[in-house]
Amino acid sequence: MQQIIDRRLAGKNKSIGNRERFLRRHKEQIREAVKRAIDGRGIRDVERGEDIHIPKKDLTEPVFGHGQGGVREVVHPGNQEYVRGDKIERPKGGSGGGSGKGQASDQGESEDDFVFALSKEEFMQVFFDDLALPNLVRTQLAEMPEWKSHRAGYSNDGTPNNLHVVRSMRGALGRRIALGNAPRRELHEMEARLAEMQAALQPGDAVAEAAIKELAEEVRLLRARIERIPFLDPIDLRFRNRVKVPVPTSKAVMFCLMDVSGSMDEARKELSKRFFILLYLFLTRHYEKIELVFIRHHTQAQEVDEENFFHARETGGTVVSSALVLMEEIIKSRYNPSEWNIYGAQASDGDNWHHDSGRCRVWLSEKILPLVRYFAYVQVAEEEQNLWDEYMHLTAAHKNFAMRKAVEASQIYPVFRDLFKKEGAKAA
Amino acid sequence: MKTKPLALEHPLPLAVRPAEHLPATSDWSFELIETYHRTIRATAERFGLDTYPNQLEIITAEQMMDAYSSSGMPVNYRHWSYGKEFISTEKNYKRGHMGLAYEIVINSNPCISYLMEENTLAMQALVIAHAAYGHNSFFKGNYLFRMWTDAASIIDYLVYAKNYVAACEDKHGLETVEAFLDSCHALSNHGVDRYRRPSRKSLAQELSERIDREEHAQRQVNDLWRTLPRALHKEGAAPEAKRFPDEPQENLLYFIEKNAPLLEPWQREIVRIVRKVAQYFYPQRQTQVMNEGWATFWHHKLLNTMYDDGFLTDGVMIEWLTSHTNVVYQPPVGHRGYSGFNPYALGFAMYTDIQRICEAPTEEDRAWFPDIAGKPWLPVLDHAMRNFKDESFIGQYLSPKLMRDFRLFAISDDEKQADYEVSAIHDDAGYKRVREALSRQYDLGSREPNIQVWNVNLRGDRSLTLRHFQHNDRPLHDSGQEVMKHVARLWGFGVHLESSNAKGDVTKRFSVPAPS
Numbered sequence: 001m002q003q004i005i006d007r008r009l010a011g012k013n014k015s016i017g018n019r020e021r022f023l024r025r026h027k028e029q030i031r032e033a034v035k036r037a038i039d040g041r042g043i044r045d046v047e048r049g050e051d052i053h054i055p056k057k058d059l060t061e062p063v064f065g066h067g068q069g070g071v072r073e074v075v076h077p078g079n080q081e082y083v084r085g086d087k088i089e090r091p092k093g094g095s096g097g098g099s100g101k102g103q104a105s106d107q108g109e110s111e112d113d114f115v116f117a118l119s120k121e122e123f124m125q126v127f128f129d130d131l132a133l134p135n136l137v138r139t140q141l142a143e144m145p146e147w148k149s150h151r152a153g154y155s156n157d158g159t160p161n162n163l164h165v166v167r168s169m170r171g172a173l174g175r176r177i178a179l180g181n182a183p184r185r186e187l188h189e190m191e192a193r194l195a196e197m198q199a200a201l202q203p204g205d206a207v208a209e210a211a212i213k214e215l216a217e218e219v220r221l222l223r224a225r226i227e228r229i230p231f232l233d234p235i236d237l238r239f240r241n242r243v244k245v246p247v248p249t250s251k252a253v254m255f256c257l258m259d260v261s262g263s264m265d266e267a268r269k270e271l272s273k274r275f276f277i278l279l280y281l282f283l284t285r286h287y288e289k290i291e292l293v294f295i296r297h298h299t300q301a302q303e304v305d306e307e308n309f310f311h312a313r314e315t316g317g318t319v320v321s322s323a324l325v326l327m328e329e330i331i332k333s334r335y336n337p338s339e340w341n342i343y344g345a346q347a348s349d350g351d352n353w354h355h356d357s358g359r360c361r362v363w364l365s366e367k368i369l370p371l372v373r374y375f376a377y378v379q380v381a382e383e384e385q386n387l388w389d390e391y392m393h394l395t396a397a398h399k400n401f402a403m404r405k406a407v408e409a410s411q412i413y414p415v416f417r418d419l420f421k422k423e424g425a426k427a428a
Numbered sequence: 429m430k431t432k433p434l435a436l437e438h439p440l441p442l443a444v445r446p447a448e449h450l451p452a453t454s455d456w457s458f459e460l461i462e463t464y465h466r467t468i469r470a471t472a473e474r475f476g477l478d479t480y481p482n483q484l485e486i487i488t489a490e491q492m493m494d495a496y497s498s499s500g501m502p503v504n505y506r507h508w509s510y511g512k513e514f515i516s517t518e519k520n521y522k523r524g525h526m527g528l529a530y531e532i533v534i535n536s537n538p539c540i541s542y543l544m545e546e547n548t549l550a551m552q553a554l555v556i557a558h559a560a561y562g563h564n565s566f567f568k569g570n571y572l573f574r575m576w577t578d579a580a581s582i583i584d585y586l587v588y589a590k591n592y593v594a595a596c597e598d599k600h601g602l603e604t605v606e607a608f609l610d611s612c613h614a615l616s617n618h619g620v621d622r623y624r625r626p627s628r629k630s631l632a633q634e635l636s637e638r639i640d641r642e643e644h645a646q647r648q649v650n651d652l653w654r655t656l657p658r659a660l661h662k663e664g665a666a667p668e669a670k671r672f673p674d675e676p677q678e679n680l681l682y683f684i685e686k687n688a689p690l691l692e693p694w695q696r697e698i699v700r701i702v703r704k705v706a707q708y709f710y711p712q713r714q715t716q717v718m719n720e721g722w723a724t725f726w727h728h729k730l731l732n733t734m735y736d737d738g739f740l741t742d743g744v745m746i747e748w749l750t751s752h753t754n755v756v757y758q759p760p761v762g763h764r765g766y767s768g769f770n771p772y773a774l775g776f777a778m779y780t781d782i783q784r785i786c787e788a789p790t791e792e793d794r795a796w797f798p799d800i801a802g803k804p805w806l807p808v809l810d811h812a813m814r815n816f817k818d819e820s821f822i823g824q825y826l827s828p829k830l831m832r833d834f835r836l837f838a839i840s841d842d843e844k845q846a847d848y849e850v851s852a853i854h855d856d857a858g859y860k861r862v863r864e865a866l867s868r869q870y871d872l873g874s875r876e877p878n879i880q881v882w883n884v885n886l887r888g889d890r891s892l893t894l895r896h897f898q899h900n901d902r903p904l905h906d907s908g909q910e911v912m913k914h915v916a917r918l919w920g921f922g923v924h925l926e927s928s929n930a931k932g933d934v935t936k937r938f939s940v941p942a943p944s
Contacts, residue, residue, distance in 0.1 A: 003482070003483045003484065003538075004458055004461055004462060004465070004484045004485075004486070005483065005484070005485045005486070006458070006485075006486045007485045007486060007487045007491065008486055008487060008488050008491070008545055013490075013494075014491070014494040014498070015493070015494045015497055015498070015510065015511060015514040017506045017511075018497070018498070018506055018507065018508065018510040018511030018514060019511040019514060019515065020511070021506060021507065021508040021511050021602070021606065022508040022509075022511030022512050022515065023511075024508075024602070025508045025606070059512060060907075061509055061610065061613055061614065062614055062907040062908075062910035062911045062914070063614055063615075063616075063617055063907070063911060064617070064618065064876070064877045064879055064896075064904060064905070064907075064908055064911050065876070065877065065904070065905040065907060065908075066877055066902045066903070066904065066905060067902070067903045067904055067905040067906060068843075068903070069843045069901070069902060069903045070843055070898065070899075070900050070901035070902030070903060071840070071841070071842045071843065071900040071901055071902070072840070072841045072900065072902065073838050073839070073840045073841070073851060073865045073868070074838065074839050074841065074865070074869065075836055075837070075838045075839075075862055075865045075866040075869055076761035076836070076837060076838075076839065077758055077760055077761060077769065077834040077835060077836055078758075078759070078760020078761045078762070078763070078766075078834070078835050079761075079835040079836065079837040079853055079854065080760075080762075080835075082837055082850045082853060083850065083853060083855075084850055084851065084852055084853055084855075084857065084858060085849065085850065086849070086850040087847040087848065087849055087850075088839065088847060088848040088849070088850065089847055089848075090841075090846065090847055090848055114512070114516070115519070116515045116516070116519055117519070
């Protein structure tokens with residue numbers, strides 16, 4: 001009749017469906033929070049979870065209840081000093097002691113936010129949603145890099161194809177010696193004694209004959225015991241051990257070029273940041289080590305750290321070619337194209353000093369594009385100016401150049417379409 | 429089989445005293461749980477505890493959180509609010525703000541008790557005694573549970589509900605179903621029959637009747653709404669003369685399920701599901717003190733008896749007693765941890781006190797409880813468990829001694845007075861009043877606003893009017909306006925709520941126009 005059932009292995013994560021429904025319901029707040037988080041984070045630590053705050057009032061499920069007022073009588077335990085008829089001052093603006101519902105603590109009126117942690121996967125999901133990434137690319141970005149198995153020592157078990165014969169035989173030999181040596185020595189002694197006794201045997205000496213017979217029998221048994229030591233025992237077997245290590249092996253450098261002239265406002269910079277993040281995420285799947293180089297420019301270009309890249313304010317005109325020149329210098333001095341996979345990402349509002357755009361095109365096509373694996377340009381403004389026109393000439397001639405206009409996050413992805421297609425093999 | 433349930437007059441004697449203690453390792457194993465369970469069951473039988481068959485399930489902390497967040501049930505339909513519950517439970521647990529309950533027990537047949545794998549052996553013994561014998565016998569014995577819930581079919585019904593809601597989501601879209609469930613949940617406290625006994629149906633019946641029900645319901649609704657205004661000139665007078673429904677109805681969800689004009693069949697079925705689940709939990713909300721007190725009393729009694737009989741070691745005793753002491757702690761008012769009465773503490777104290785009154789009554793007890801003073805305690809306790817709910821249990825059995833022990837006092841809060849007034853304390857003049865006040869405090873009728881279906885405007889704009897009957901002039905909370913939006917969504921036309929005081933005057937109105 002009575003039963004004990006072990007349910008520990010059954011039905012974990014039953015609440016997943018409910019959690020998803022909860023997240024879906026609060027999509028807007030979560031998207032906002034993710035957006036804020038992306039803007040506040042460095043490119044390198046995008047892939048983390050995030051705490052999401054949701055105002056409590058958005059989560060309440062209303063029911064009919066009593067409000068303040070009317071007549072109530074509430075019983076409390078732990079009377080210290082009161083007698084009947086005592087007056088107690090009414091607490092200011094709140095329900096008096098205990099609220100009469102028996103248990104008020106967990107439904108208290110506190111206005112704290114409801115805070116919960118979005119997991120890394122969920123966070124990236126929202127981020128990708130925002131960028132309108134196609135599914136195939138999502139899985140490509142979300143999945144771990146491929147694995148390659150590496151040899152790592154030996155182990156006691158494994159599959160026959162990993163059997164290491166020499167090691168196994170060496171083990172067997174050691175075992176045979178260890179097990180067989182002592183009895184063998186004893187055997188030699190006994191054989192010697194037997195030979196001695198046989199030599200000294202007088203014919204007709206029945207006692208000595210019996211002793212010899214007994215010793216011979218012992219020798220026989222001992223020999224049999226030694227022979228029973230197996231040549232190869234399962235405990236001798238040694239197998240090659242293999243561990244899995246992630247595949248990405250080579251190194252890459254990613255150049256982020258951004259226009260920080262007066263016309264680039266915060267919104268445009270944030271858009272540019274998403275563009276850089278996407279390229280960075282792509283690269284992390286393919287390369288073990290990635291260096292980031294940030295080049296910002298107005299009329300002059302300079303290399304800066306990430307913080308200054310995104311947040312420092314500059315004003316003034318725009319000479320785009322200055323950044324390209326600096327990029328080429330940095331490549332020459334620090335990143336030998338034969339060792340490094342070089343990627344370039346440029347973001348600008350398309351505003352450029354008009355004599356300069358032609359130089360940009362020439363510089364790109366002659367100096368930079370031959371050195372880099374891929375160069376992507378995003379214009380974060382609508383109107384097409386001379387820089388756009390000049391760059392348009394490049395697209396036909398260079399397969400490793402891509403450009404796109406993006407005024408919202410979902411338009412960024414197409415600029416990388418070729419990149420993902422090429423590297424993603426079966427991409428849609 | 430046993431012939432039950434005739435309460436024993438006295439506990440039966442121990443058959444054989446054990447040669448040695450039960451093993452007292454800290455880690456449990458299935459064999460050990462089995463051994464302890466056997467002993468606990470034998471002990472419970474000596475006290476004549478009548479239970480459903482037991483099914484003990486070992487689960488992980490994570491599964492415990494799952495169960496927690498779907499109102500303790502092993503299956504339930506999906507809804508975001510359970511997700512919210514899960515997230516906050518998980519967060520608190522991970523930060524160490526709360527331990528999980530040691531046990532969850534389900535009023536089903538067989539009665540399922542969850543044992544968490546993290547518990548030590550002593551704690552598992554405590555949980556088995558508490559849940560599998562305490563709560564279980566309460567579920568089987570108490571009249572509210574016998575009358576309102578059907579332990580045999582609840583799990584099947586929830587499985588059905590889960591599948592039905594999932595099918596609706598597929599067909600009508602997640603958001604539509606979710607919004608509709610939100611609205612039903614807002615009224616779930618008003619979706620129970622308080623005075624009429626629900627019929628018991630097996631799942632198979634429930635399913636086979638569903639189709640008929642859908643057709644029948646729709647026909648009835650059509651009948652109701654077919655009455656076109658025959659004579660327009662009478663319109664002004666007619667609604668005054670005759671209300672629909674004839675009598676006010678307290679079960680709002682039932683009324684909506686049967687009469688809302690625009691609901692589709694699947695929506696009516698969902699209203700019904702929410703209503704059924706609310707009905708299932710209705711007895712639990714009315715017997716917190718009795719139920720928890722009963723389970724606590726019995727784990728205390730059973731484990732102590734086992735100790736006296738030589739089954740338990742001192743170590744095991746000390747371990748479960750530590751946890752028992754925490755559970756029955758009642759912080760006094762003004763204490764940092766005070767948040768009203770602890771049902772475990774009050775209930776445990778009351779059952780223990782009843783036993784005391786039976787076994788060693790004082791003069792005072794004889795005067796207050798002539799019926800039970802000096803009687804055998806087992807039948808008295810059994811009677812008290814079976815035939816009461818919190819409200820009447822306290823009204824009947826709270827003794828002056830207990831009021832003194834707890835130092836109870838009543839505070840009267842009258843809006844019209846500047847200050848609170850201490851209306852009664854634990855003295856001769858106050859016992860009765862304190863007891864009555866505490867009993868009322870556990871009356872669901874006064875805890876939750878009394879709201880009924882008052883009228884439907886059949887001839888005109890089809891609006892639904894609800895009426896709130898104020899209790900002691902207590903007004904409705906402002907969230908009522910939000911709830912009315914949900915009512916409007918269910919009803920499909922304009923809805924009004926009139927809040928009326930003792931004299932029958934309407935003091936406040938909430939109105940929501942027809943949803944577009």
